Amino acid sequence: MRPADMPPDEFRRHGHAVVDWIADYLENTRDYPVLARVQPGDLASELPGSAPEQGEPMEQILADFERQILPAVTHWNHPNFHAYFSVSASAPGILGEMLAAALNVNSMVWLSCPASVELEAVVMNWLRQWIGLPESFFGMIHDTASLSTLHAIAAARAVADPTVRQIGGAQGLVLYTSQHAHSSVEKGALSLGIGRNNVRKIGVDSQFRMDPSLLRLAVATDTANGLHPFCVVSTTGTTSVASIDPVNEIQDVADEYNLWHHIDAAYGGPAAILPELRWILDGAGRADSLVVNPHKWLFTPIDLSAFYCRRPEILRQAFALVPEYLKTNHDKVAVNLMDYGIPLGRRFRALKLWFVMRYFGREKVISILRSHIEWAAELRALVEADSRFEVVAPTLLSLVCFRLASGDESTRALLDAINASGQAFVSGNVLNGHFVIRFAIGNIGTTRDDILAAWGLIRSLVR
Amino acid sequence: MRPADMPPDEFRRHGHAVVDWIADYLENTRDYPVLARVQPGDLASELPGSAPEQGEPMEQILADFERQILPAVTHWNHPNFHAYFSVSASAPGILGEMLAAALNVNSMVWLSCPASVELEAVVMNWLRQWIGLPESFFGMIHDTASLSTLHAIAAARAVADPTVRQIGGAQGLVLYTSQHAHSSVEKGALSLGIGRNNVRKIGVDSQFRMDPSLLRLAVATDTANGLHPFCVVSTTGTTSVASIDPVNEIQDVADEYNLWHHIDAAYGGPAAILPELRWILDGAGRADSLVVNPHKWLFTPIDLSAFYCRRPEILRQAFALVPEYLKTNHDKVAVNLMDYGIPLGRRFRALKLWFVMRYFGREKVISILRSHIEWAAELRALVEADSRFEVVAPTLLSLVCFRLASGDESTRALLDAINASGQAFVSGNVLNGHFVIRFAIGNIGTTRDDILAAWGLIRSLVR
Numbered sequence: 001m002r003p004a005d006m007p008p009d010e011f012r013r014h015g016h017a018v019v020d021w022i023a024d025y026l027e028n029t030r031d032y033p034v035l036a037r038v039q040p041g042d043l044a045s046e047l048p049g050s051a052p053e054q055g056e057p058m059e060q061i062l063a064d065f066e067r068q069i070l071p072a073v074t075h076w077n078h079p080n081f082h083a084y085f086s087v088s089a090s091a092p093g094i095l096g097e098m099l100a101a102a103l104n105v106n107s108m109v110w111l112s113c114p115a116s117v118e119l120e121a122v123v124m125n126w127l128r129q130w131i132g133l134p135e136s137f138f139g140m141i142h143d144t145a146s147l148s149t150l151h152a153i154a155a156a157r158a159v160a161d162p163t164v165r166q167i168g169g170a171q172g173l174v175l176y177t178s179q180h181a182h183s184s185v186e187k188g189a190l191s192l193g194i195g196r197n198n199v200r201k202i203g204v205d206s207q208f209r210m211d212p213s214l215l216r217l218a219v220a221t222d223t224a225n226g227l228h229p230f231c232v233v234s235t236t237g238t239t240s241v242a243s244i245d246p247v248n249e250i251q252d253v254a255d256e257y258n259l260w261h262h263i264d265a266a267y268g269g270p271a272a273i274l275p276e277l278r279w280i281l282d283g284a285g286r287a288d289s290l291v292v293n294p295h296k297w298l299f300t301p302i303d304l305s306a307f308y309c310r311r312p313e314i315l316r317q318a319f320a321l322v323p324e325y326l327k328t329n330h331d332k333v334a335v336n337l338m339d340y341g342i343p344l345g346r347r348f349r350a351l352k353l354w355f356v357m358r359y360f361g362r363e364k365v366i367s368i369l370r371s372h373i374e375w376a377a378e379l380r381a382l383v384e385a386d387s388r389f390e391v392v393a394p395t396l397l398s399l400v401c402f403r404l405a406s407g408d409e410s411t412r413a414l415l416d417a418i419n420a421s422g423q424a425f426v427s428g429n430v431l432n433g434h435f436v437i438r439f440a441i442g443n444i445g446t447t448r449d450d451i452l453a454a455w456g457l458i459r460s461l462v463r
Numbered sequence: 464m465r466p467a468d469m470p471p472d473e474f475r476r477h478g479h480a481v482v483d484w485i486a487d488y489l490e491n492t493r494d495y496p497v498l499a500r501v502q503p504g505d506l507a508s509e510l511p512g513s514a515p516e517q518g519e520p521m522e523q524i525l526a527d528f529e530r531q532i533l534p535a536v537t538h539w540n541h542p543n544f545h546a547y548f549s550v551s552a553s554a555p556g557i558l559g560e561m562l563a564a565a566l567n568v569n570s571m572v573w574l575s576c577p578a579s580v581e582l583e584a585v586v587m588n589w590l591r592q593w594i595g596l597p598e599s600f601f602g603m604i605h606d607t608a609s610l611s612t613l614h615a616i617a618a619a620r621a622v623a624d625p626t627v628r629q630i631g632g633a634q635g636l637v638l639y640t641s642q643h644a645h646s647s648v649e650k651g652a653l654s655l656g657i658g659r660n661n662v663r664k665i666g667v668d669s670q671f672r673m674d675p676s677l678l679r680l681a682v683a684t685d686t687a688n689g690l691h692p693f694c695v696v697s698t699t700g701t702t703s704v705a706s707i708d709p710v711n712e713i714q715d716v717a718d719e720y721n722l723w724h725h726i727d728a729a730y731g732g733p734a735a736i737l738p739e740l741r742w743i744l745d746g747a748g749r750a751d752s753l754v755v756n757p758h759k760w761l762f763t764p765i766d767l768s769a770f771y772c773r774r775p776e777i778l779r780q781a782f783a784l785v786p787e788y789l790k791t792n793h794d795k796v797a798v799n800l801m802d803y804g805i806p807l808g809r810r811f812r813a814l815k816l817w818f819v820m821r822y823f824g825r826e827k828v829i830s831i832l833r834s835h836i837e838w839a840a841e842l843r844a845l846v847e848a849d850s851r852f853e854v855v856a857p858t859l860l861s862l863v864c865f866r867l868a869s870g871d872e873s874t875r876a877l878l879d880a881i882n883a884s885g886q887a888f889v890s891g892n893v894l895n896g897h898f899v900i901r902f903a904i905g906n907i908g909t910t911r912d913d914i915l916a917a918w919g920l921i922r923s924l925v926r
């Protein structure tokens with residue numbers, strides 16, 4: 001009995017309707033244009049300028065969801081969403097989110113929801129094993145890789161300058177990452193007060209991998225100039241081109257100069273579940289921290305970023321602040337995750353990943369990821385076989401980067417035509433000064449036929 | 464058709480079962496002990512050490528959810544959850560989360576989900592009107608107040624030292640907040656590299672409100688000592704005692720010394736929707752930023768923190784970083800929320816708040832909040848009437864703080880006994896050197912009878 005809330009029977013009725021809608025949506029996502037066909041401001045101008053005084057019937061709200069909201073949705077769950085990274089929410093993951101929303105726990109301390117805290121430890125441990133990280137890594141969940149990486153850099157800062165927590169500042173610290181690293185690395189550094197000028201973007205080889213000799217040179221130069229190199233962030237599966245930085249050789253430099261080594265495996269990490277791709281994380285066990293996002297390529301609804309750290313006590317030293325109103329009788333024996341990072345509130349994100357890992361199991365996950373990687377290789381071969389196109393980067397994982405040989409302008413026009421078609425959505429990038437199309441595969445709903453159809457579409461749109 | 468995912472009919476079947484479970488759970492949450500009756504490690508030791516190789520049936524996973532997970536859940540949705548702040552997920556909010564999980568969009572840029580970006584602007588605008596902030600405030604959603612406040616402090620830092628983005632550092636910046644401010648203020652400052660030593664905790668008056676004259680004195684002293692006061696964080700509804708800092712007088716000091724004024728209204732903000740409590744945000748329109756959490760006292764599932772900023776261009780200057788792979792054709796005409804903060808990924812959080820605000824409407828929200836406030840006053844009167852107890856702080860909103868006159872030890876024992884009963888969950892604090900019990904009201908399922916029953920329970924447990 002919750003007299004102020006929607007009556008239980010009404011919730012039951014609408015809940016069933018919403019489940020049916022979701023089931024239909026998952027089955028028929030292909031019927032929607034991938035990219036929303038609206039202009040900026042269209043939706044906002046259609047909605048009332050103020051919230052209603054009196055409550056409205058849920059039927060009306062759900063009808064407006066379909067009528068007003070849906071046409072302005074870009075369908076990330078569409079099997080031909082190939083932009084950015086192609087992520088998707090699997091059905092078991094959606095069921096997990098439904099239950100998490102109903103429980104609505106906040107697991108800032110163990111006592112406030114032991115299930116959430118302990119299941120988080122369990123699934124982080126399971127995932128750690130799948131990607132081959134050693135037992136010494138402590139895992140916890142953040143919302144996004146942006147936050148995971150920011151926490152890694154903060155830990156690195158705490159090691160390099162233990163006084164920063166008390167007195168702030170930390171001038172002269174220098175961070176290293178590749179020219180093709182994700183923007184979240186630089187954003188983390190500038191947020192923490194490291195400064196953009198103290199972020200060195202190390203050059204890459206012909207396969208867009210960070211060059212360890214250039215890294216060593218940069219670190220040595222900064223050291224000689226009295227600066228304080230403190231952190232290197234490598235990437236296994238760059239957003240730019242899905243290149244794989246040489247983790248072991250970067251770790252050698254990190255060891256030599258006492259740098260914290262964080263690995264951004266947000267997209268690429270799940271590929272290490274495949275025995276034939278385990279090598280992409282070779283040496284990761286020597287690093288200090290790593291991020292992998294199950295919400296990217298592990299069919300878990302957004303948001304769930306897994307952050308691993310070999311030295312959790314550093315996180316605790318950097319972040320723990322326990323006011324009286326958050327003390328409990330279990331603080332000496334239980335892990336309170338609020339002590340290990342910035343956000344106090346923590347929702348029950350582990351539940352959906354538990355559902356996903358159990359429902360599919362390792363073998364099915366491997367077979368799905370393997371098919372994505374095979375289709376990417378197949379698409380690459382098709383692109384290579386068409387003389388109008390050039391493939392511009394290796395295709396190790398599930399991202400194919402290509403352009404029209406006729407130039408940037410025609411490549412941009414092709415991207416716009418693909419996206420305007422409503423049948424596929426791809427995104428762009430600039431590589432070696434040229435505009436390229438990024439075609440990412442990773443949606444659990446995608447089939448080989450979808451990829452072939454998309455390629456047919458792309459070919460037909462070349463002018 | 465998503466051949467690799469759970470078949471649609473299977474999702475439909477499990478989805479209906481989960482909805483029925485949620486409906487029963489919301490109706491019968493009272494049947495569960497509020498606080499999980501487990502010891503640290505109980506759940507973790509019960510679960511397998513590794514994820515399964517082969518997938519498991521969803522029936523089994525859902526059965527294990529009930530058998531293994533549920534007993535380790537502390538029930539935040541229980542009507543006698545009175546610890547911390549009593550938050551709850553309303554049924555319309557849960558429906559919103561279900562749809563958001565299914566759509567699984569990532570609205571980092573406008574193009575990647577116009578509906579999410581524009582609905583966020585719309586509901587932030589609606590909520591802004593409800594709490595009486597002027598139109599000049601730009602609103603966006605973060606996961607937690609911790610992140611909202613961190614972004615406010617980062618914006619303050621950017622104003623105080625525009626070079627920090629490029630060169631880092633920012634030595635000598637000093638931040639002010641009250642002795643009863645939330646720990647997230649200090650955590651934000653230390654995360655950003657301000658340093659704990661540069662956080663001044665200003666004394667309070669007898670009603671636990673920041674003393675503006677002490678603030679002015681501290682700022683003047685630091686200025687005279689060559690330091691750089693840059694930010695003050697006031698609180699309307701402290702976690703400690705729900706005290707209301709004098710916003711206008713603090714703003715006067717902020718104006719005088721050119722400080723960024725951020726208001727933490729995470730808990731208390733929704734009370735300003737009530738005409739008789741609008742005064743708690745008097746002067747907020749003069750401030751620079753404000754956070755209010757609909758996931759606290761506005762029946763919205765965790766997580767949804769509303770962050771308002773009068774100078775969004777400062778956020779953009781501080782945080783925008785646009786790599787080639789995130790550029791779109793609409794960047795000049797549309798708002799890309801990734802430019803205004805740290806997290807790149809953004810899930811469709813606005814949907815659940817849209818559902819909540821429309822389903823209840825302003826009048827129903829007011830009536831629910833008003834009942835919570837009335838019951839808090841009633842409970843306070845009951846506590847005052849029992850000579851064994853002392854009420855230790857004003858009860859302006861929905862939090863009652865009290866202790867046993869017989870001392871800290873008996874008060875702690877009482878808290879433990881309440882929580883061990885399974886019939887209510889309260890949390891503690893230390894005020895003026897004495898241990899006190901915090902009794903928070905705010906759950907949408909709570910009734911007056913629940914409060915009276917909890918008070919009966921508390922009285923019966925005094926030894």
